[in-house]
Amino acid sequence: MLHNIVLLGTVTLLGVLEQAYFSLQVIAARRKYSVSPPSTSGPPEFERVFRAQINCTEYFPLFLAVLWLSGIFFHQGTAAACGMLYLYARYCYFHGYSRSAQDRLAPMYFNAGVLWVMIGLSALGILHVLVSHYLEVDIL
Amino acid sequence: MLHNIVLLGTVTLLGVLEQAYFSLQVIAARRKYSVSPPSTSGPPEFERVFRAQINCTEYFPLFLAVLWLSGIFFHQGTAAACGMLYLYARYCYFHGYSRSAQDRLAPMYFNAGVLWVMIGLSALGILHVLVSHYLEVDIL
Amino acid sequence: MLHNIVLLGTVTLLGVLEQAYFSLQVIAARRKYSVSPPSTSGPPEFERVFRAQINCTEYFPLFLAVLWLSGIFFHQGTAAACGMLYLYARYCYFHGYSRSAQDRLAPMYFNAGVLWVMIGLSALGILHVLVSHYLEVDIL
Numbered sequence: 201m202l203h204n205i206v207l208l209g210t211v212t213l214l215g216v217l218e219q220a221y222f223s224l225q226v227i228a229a230r231r232k233y234s235v236s237p238p239s240t241s242g243p244p245e246f247e248r249v250f251r252a253q254i255n256c257t258e259y260f261p262l263f264l265a266v267l268w269l270s271g272i273f274f275h276q277g278t279a280a281a282c283g284m285l286y287l288y289a290r291y292c293y294f295h296g297y298s299r300s301a302q303d304r305l306a307p308m309y310f311n312a313g314v315l316w317v318m319i320g321l322s323a324l325g326i327l328h329v330l331v332s333h334y335l336e337v338d339i340l
Numbered sequence: 341m342l343h344n345i346v347l348l349g350t351v352t353l354l355g356v357l358e359q360a361y362f363s364l365q366v367i368a369a370r371r372k373y374s375v376s377p378p379s380t381s382g383p384p385e386f387e388r389v390f391r392a393q394i395n396c397t398e399y400f401p402l403f404l405a406v407l408w409l410s411g412i413f414f415h416q417g418t419a420a421a422c423g424m425l426y427l428y429a430r431y432c433y434f435h436g437y438s439r440s441a442q443d444r445l446a447p448m449y450f451n452a453g454v455l456w457v458m459i460g461l462s463a464l465g466i467l468h469v470l471v472s473h474y475l476e477v478d479i480l
Numbered sequence: 481m482l483h484n485i486v487l488l489g490t491v492t493l494l495g496v497l498e499q500a501y502f503s504l505q506v507i508a509a510r511r512k513y514s515v516s517p518p519s520t521s522g523p524p525e526f527e528r529v530f531r532a533q534i535n536c537t538e539y540f541p542l543f544l545a546v547l548w549l550s551g552i553f554f555h556q557g558t559a560a561a562c563g564m565l566y567l568y569a570r571y572c573y574f575h576g577y578s579r580s581a582q583d584r585l586a587p588m589y590f591n592a593g594v595l596w597v598m599i600g601l602s603a604l605g606i607l608h609v610l611v612s613h614y615l616e617v618d619i620l
Contacts, residue, residue, distance in 0.1 A: 202552070202553065202609045202613075203609060203613040205552075206553075206606060206609045206610055206613065209549050209552075209553060209602070209606050209609075210606055210610065212545050212549060213545075213546070213549060213599065213602050213603060213606060215545075216542050216545050216546055216599060217599070219542055220542070220595075220599075236581065237531060237581050237584075238524065238527040238528045238530070238531035238577075238581060239527070240531070244378065247378040247379070248377075248378045250378070251377060251378035251380070257538050257541075258397050260541055260542075261400055261401045261404065261541045262356050262359055262360070262400075264541065264545060265352050265353075265355070265356050265404060266353070266356055269349050269352060269353060272342070272345075272349075273342065273346075273349055297378075301376065301377050301378060304377075315360075319353065319356060319357070319360075322349070322353050323353060326346060326349050326350055326353060329342045329343060329346045329349075330346055330350065333342075333343040333346065384518065387518040387519070388517075388518045390518070391517060391518035391520070398503075398537050401540055401541045401544065402496050402499055402500070402540075405492050405493075405495075405496050405544060406493075406496055409489050409492060409493060412482070412485075412489075413482065413486075413489055437518075441516065441517050441518060444517075455500075459493070459496060459497070459500075462489070462493050463493060466486060466489050466490055466493060469482045469483060469486045469489075470486055470490065473482075473483040473486065
């Protein structure tokens, strides 16, 4: 039954690669602005790249959780499509934030929107299983 | 077999919503204490809210891991009940820490206790499967 | 079919225990160098321990994702063995970084290498399922 989760696996792996890419960008920014570990303070240009990566990293577990919940309880294809949109929005967010704090806002709202859609799909799918299993009512 | 994981899915989704709530609290604190991104330094009131959210975020993947391990290898209902306790303790921790560093301690110890219980249940469940599969001994 | 994921569960649980151990080390370093929460600044000795834990925590979700992807889509035993190597490399990284920023480098490169191997195995396994399911070609 691996084909029931293979699209979720694909999006997860692309997400891991995107996070690895963000990490490499921070390492490059550390070199460019001469900020050696363990320090994390530096010019605003460095701090924006650093904070962009932190923010993407903080949301990554939430993203994976709702990707798999919506994919398993609602519909794999829809979840994977939302997941690809999310990863694209994160890419825009990272590069927007690297330019200026202002430029992070538009992709941030888009990101949040996609995440809320996935939360909604997960809730619908979970509710359906809860109701049909515990109340023995099929709502579809 | 979705009903075998639907309670774990429910607790996971509630956990995601709780993390989203903590994030919104940080955004509100940024406005209240005028701390603009990418800065993360400010008055202690801001830094406590900020650190509370960071701490909850750091533990979230550990929590999800032991929630699902204990739910799959030990017992779904028990794991989900522990998970709900954990999320409640995190809520108390976040608001305690927002008030004072001292007020974070009691819910922090409670949190840690619930996490250790879930680690113990996971270990028991995993050990049972390992022993019964590899040694062909049924310990129950 | 729990025996198909029990080794992945075991490595995940060991990873959670390792993260708990790193957290306790930070608490000990806070006491030793008198850095009270919510502050995270202090002498370089403290900041190295703190940053080491943050870095391990940031990578933990990526590690879990590729551990389970490579274990489910490629081969459980191979993935679990790579996972154990990764956890060992993280242990060396943490204690190396605690000593000096220089001493974190060798285990960091080893860590990254193991992670890329797991990413590669995941990609192979996922590609195989994608191709055999959607193109109905069995590449093995």
